[in-house]
Amino acid sequence: MKRACIVVQTLVVIFLSAGYVVRAASQRPQQATITITAALLAEELQVRPVALYQLLLVRATDTTQVITLRTGLDGKAKQGVAPGNYRLRSVTPVQLLGKSYRWDVVVTVLRGRVSDVELTNVNAIVDTIAGPKAVVREVAPEITVYERVKRAVVRVEAGLKGGSGFFIDTLGGLIVTNDHVVAGERRLSVALDTNRRVPAQLVGRDHDADLALLRINPNACSDCPHLRIAKADSTGTTVVPGERVIAVGFPLHQQSTVTSGIVSSVREHAIISDVNINHGNSGGPLLNAAGDVVAVNTFGDMSESGGPGISGSLLISSLAPLLKRAADTLRFLSVPDLRLLPTIQGPAYPLLELRAAADSVPFDAYESVEGFKAGNFVIALSTPVANLVYAKKYEDEVSKDRRKRGARAGLSEEERYSEVGTLRDWSDYVGDRTKAAVYVEIVPRQGETFWSGFGRALSASQGYAPGRAKYVFKGDLQDAQWYRNGEPIDPVIGGRTPQRIYVQDAWVEMKDVAYRGLYIFSPEAFAPDSSGAPPSIVVHILDLKHPDDRDWIELSGDVVARVWNDFGPYYTRVRPDRPFRAADAEQFKSGIDAFCAQVHCDAEENSPPPPF
Numbered sequence: 001m002k003r004a005c006i007v008v009q010t011l012v013v014i015f016l017s018a019g020y021v022v023r024a025a026s027q028r029p030q031q032a033t034i035t036i037t038a039a040l041l042a043e044e045l046q047v048r049p050v051a052l053y054q055l056l057l058v059r060a061t062d063t064t065q066v067i068t069l070r071t072g073l074d075g076k077a078k079q080g081v082a083p084g085n086y087r088l089r090s091v092t093p094v095q096l097l098g099k100s101y102r103w104d105v106v107v108t109v110l111r112g113r114v115s116d117v118e119l120t121n122v123n124a125i126v127d128t129i130a131g132p133k134a135v136v137r138e139v140a141p142e143i144t145v146y147e148r149v150k151r152a153v154v155r156v157e158a159g160l161k162g163g164s165g166f167f168i169d170t171l172g173g174l175i176v177t178n179d180h181v182v183a184g185e186r187r188l189s190v191a192l193d194t195n196r197r198v199p200a201q202l203v204g205r206d207h208d209a210d211l212a213l214l215r216i217n218p219n220a221c222s223d224c225p226h227l228r229i230a231k232a233d234s235t236g237t238t239v240v241p242g243e244r245v246i247a248v249g250f251p252l253h254q255q256s257t258v259t260s261g262i263v264s265s266v267r268e269h270a271i272i273s274d275v276n277i278n279h280g281n282s283g284g285p286l287l288n289a290a291g292d293v294v295a296v297n298t299f300g301d302m303s304e305s306g307g308p309g310i311s312g313s314l315l316i317s318s319l320a321p322l323l324k325r326a327a328d329t330l331r332f333l334s335v336p337d338l339r340l341l342p343t344i345q346g347p348a349y350p351l352l353e354l355r356a357a358a359d360s361v362p363f364d365a366y367e368s369v370e371g372f373k374a375g376n377f378v379i380a381l382s383t384p385v386a387n388l389v390y391a392k393k394y395e396d397e398v399s400k401d402r403r404k405r406g407a408r409a410g411l412s413e414e415e416r417y418s419e420v421g422t423l424r425d426w427s428d429y430v431g432d433r434t435k436a437a438v439y440v441e442i443v444p445r446q447g448e449t450f451w452s453g454f455g456r457a458l459s460a461s462q463g464y465a466p467g468r469a470k471y472v473f474k475g476d477l478q479d480a481q482w483y484r485n486g487e488p489i490d491p492v493i494g495g496r497t498p499q500r501i502y503v504q505d506a507w508v509e510m511k512d513v514a515y516r517g518l519y520i521f522s523p524e525a526f527a528p529d530s531s532g533a534p535p536s537i538v539v540h541i542l543d544l545k546h547p548d549d550r551d552w553i554e555l556s557g558d559v560v561a562r563v564w565n566d567f568g569p570y571y572t573r574v575r576p577d578r579p580f581r582a583a584d585a586e587q588f589k590s591g592i593d594a595f596c597a598q599v600h601c602d603a604e605e606n607s608p609p610p611p612f
Contacts, residue, residue: 032109036069036077036088038119040096049075050094050119057107060085083111088119093127100127142246145291146258152225153284154192155250156200156214158185159495160518164249164284165190165214168293169226171326175214176319177283178298179205182212185495186479189341190214192221194255197341197492201333204326209269209318210298212283213326217338227285229316230292238317239294241265247275247297247313249284261311270312271295277311286313342492342522346574348434349384353569358388366390369562373445374553376475376543381559382439383523385566436570437492438526438563442517442541444475444499446510468507473499473514478544480517484525485535486595494519514545526564528583534560536591540601552601557588 034057038050051073059065061084069077086109090102101124109115156165156177163181167173175190182188188200198220203213230238239245246260261275271286277300286295295313366389371380382390449470456466477496482489496515503510528534534557541551561583571580595601 031080032083032111033078033080033114034086034107034109034117035114036071036079036117036119038071038075038077038103040094040101040124041121042096048096049073051075053094054091055103055119056089056091057081058087058089060087060106081109083109083113085109088117095129098129100129101125102127140260141289142244142258142260145246145287145289146248149225149227149285149287149291150248150256150258152227153248153250153256154190156181156283157189157191157197157493158182159187160493160497161185161495162250162280162493163282164280164297166248166283166285166293167224167226169228170323171330172215172218173224173226174203174323174326175200175216176285176293176296177212177214178296179207179210179212181283182214183207187490187494188214190216191343192224195343195345196220197343199336199339199341201336203333204322204329206322209322210314211296211319211322213322215330215333215336217336219338227287228292229319230288230290230294237266238315239263239266239271239288244289245271245273245275245294246287246289247277247281247284247311248287249277249281249297251278251280254280264310266315269318270298270314273311273313275311275313277313341490342525344435344437344492344520344522346436349436349570350573351434353573354384354388354434357385357566357569358392361385361389363389363393365562368556368559371443372556372559374442374539374541375549375551376445376546377477377541377551378443378445379539379553379555380441380443381555381563382441383563383566384434384436384570386563436523436567438521438523440491440517440519440521440539442477442480442519442539444473444477444514444516446471446501447474468505468509471503471508471510472512473501474545475541475543476514476545477517477541478515479542480519481540481542482519482521483536483538483540483595485591486538486598489521489525491519491521523564523567523570526560526583528561528564528581528587530581531587532581532584533587533589534564534583534585536589536595538592538595550601552592552596554590554592557585557590561585561588 036055038053038055040048040050042048050071053071053075055069055071055077057067057069057079067079067081069079071077086107087104088107089104093100093102095101101121103119103124105117105119105123107115107117152167154165154167154175156163156175158181161181163177165175165177165181168176182202183205188202189197190200191197198216200214200216203215205212232238241263243263244260245263246258248256248258251257259276261273264272264274266272271294273286275286275297277297281297282299284297285293286297288294293316295315296319297311297313299312301310301312366386369381369386370390371378449472452470456469459466479496480494482491494517496517498513499516500513501510526535526537537555537560539553539555541553543549543551562585564583568580568582571578
């Protein structure tokens with residue numbers, strides 16, 4: 001009986017346990033599956049999967065239950081979840097073709113079922129992407145001053161030297177510059193802009209103060225602004241250390257340029273500042289924030305380590321004595337001529353056309369252009385094409401072995417030595433190698449003195465070893481005057497510069513200095529007439545070493561034609577609306593005889609003018 005009771009109790013426990021398990025199983029939710037496909041329809045109905053895209057699946061009844069999903073490279077994702085209602089949300093938007101797409105959709109997942117969800121253009125929240133945020137340019141306040149005063153600042157050209165200058169609001173608008181810019185030069189001019197250059201007249205100079213005053217015809221630039229000279233404040237000062245100042249001028253090979261800086265110190269006659277002043281800035285104004293002139297930019301004390309150094313500007317108060325003298329001088333001076341001088345206009349010679357032109361002519365085509373004797377001088381002409389030909393000729397002669405070595409070593413063309421490989425499209429901004437201009441050099445010849453040659457010959461005839469040969473310059477250029485078809489022409493830039501040679505060894509001794517000339521012309525000076533005949537170009541060379549000589553040299557028709565024809569590709573490119581007429585050397589007619597009959601080349605009035 002007792003055993004029977006135990007059996008019955010065991011069966012009851014088993015039955016009750018089985019019922020609990022059945023009830024628990026009936027209460028547990030059955031798992032379901034959700035599959036997600038994210039894709040966008042792009043241009044031309046192309047379907048683009050939204051790859052590696054992060055989504056959040058949030059339980060509607062309990063937002064703390066969040067499942068993070070990420071699509072694969074095919075834009076699909078799959079996840080097992082409990083049945084119920086969910087929200088499927090984007091973590092970040094996806095961008096396509098200027099639009100932003102994100103999703104926030106309701107998803108119902110049924111027990112034991114696979115729920116497919118498609119995220120597309122149709123059910124996306126679409127926003128238009130705003131364009132790039134406009135850049136707000138912060139323009140320095142100095143530019144406001146520069147825009148107001150820049151036309152009052154001009155380029156001063158004196159022979160081969162150049163600097164800056166500026167109009168002042170006194171004595172009818174004289175131009176202030178540095179004395180070292182104009183010293184020793186007869187031809188003075190002022191470039192008002194890139195197209196207008198006019199003659200300038202020297203009104204006064206102060207060598208010690210390094211200041212000069214020029215004047216142009218008032219009608220040449222009647223609307224040019226005149227700068228005010230800064231006045232001292234109640235303490236008697238016009239500028240103080242720490243004050244911001246502005247420099248305007250034409251540095252190096254650049255057009256009008258503005259820089260600014262801080263006054264470092266004020267000396268008795270000068271302002272020391274960190275304003276960047278280079279060659280060509282000399283004579284330009286140093287302005288305060290009001291645009292008034294406080295000093296004249298004059299010198300730089302550059303760092304030996306290559307740093308910018310510091311700059312010096314002469315206090316404008318130093319100008320007062322010169323202005324006082326100029327007021328007395330002006331009434332005795334005639335008004336300068338009102339005429340435009342030639343300028344170099346147009347862009348640089350395009351490199352593609354330049355290289356093609358240089359490749360199309362042999363080296364010997366420039367033999368007469370490269371240099372020919374003219375009395376005690378040698379005259380050499382060059383153009384951008386000729387310069388490239390000369391460089392290639394030099395490269396061909398001096399680097400044959402080097403290029404062979406490079407070829408054997410397998411060096412690329414770019415790694416091999418090249419004189420002409422450095423030309424770039426920006427070359428025009430740092431020099432004159434590609435400027436559309438004609439350069440003429442007049443170089444004094446060198447030769448052994450008579451007594452040196454006589455003594456050496458005598459020694460040799462007596463059986464003695466000849467002594468050291470003594471050489472000197474045969475000529476010394478004082479000036480050169482140019483004529484085209486009998487009419488005077490002005491170079492764009494022209495002047496002279498010293499050439500020094502100091503050589504002394506066992507064979508030769510030469511210790512001498514003489515001046516050489518450089519004259520830059522617009523190509524139009526060499527243009528032929530309507531029939532293609534080259535013009536007659538005559539130069540009158542004034543030799544300081546032989547003042548009684550009357551050297552009138554006419555350039556040959558071959559030289560003039562070669563020079564003009566070098567610019568055929570240039571004008572074809574930059575002036576396609578005007579057919580280029582080539583010069584024909586065969587049609588050249590010398591004009592030197594008729595010219596000299598007209599001006600009397602040997603007359604006394606054609607002797608050199610007195611020194612400056």
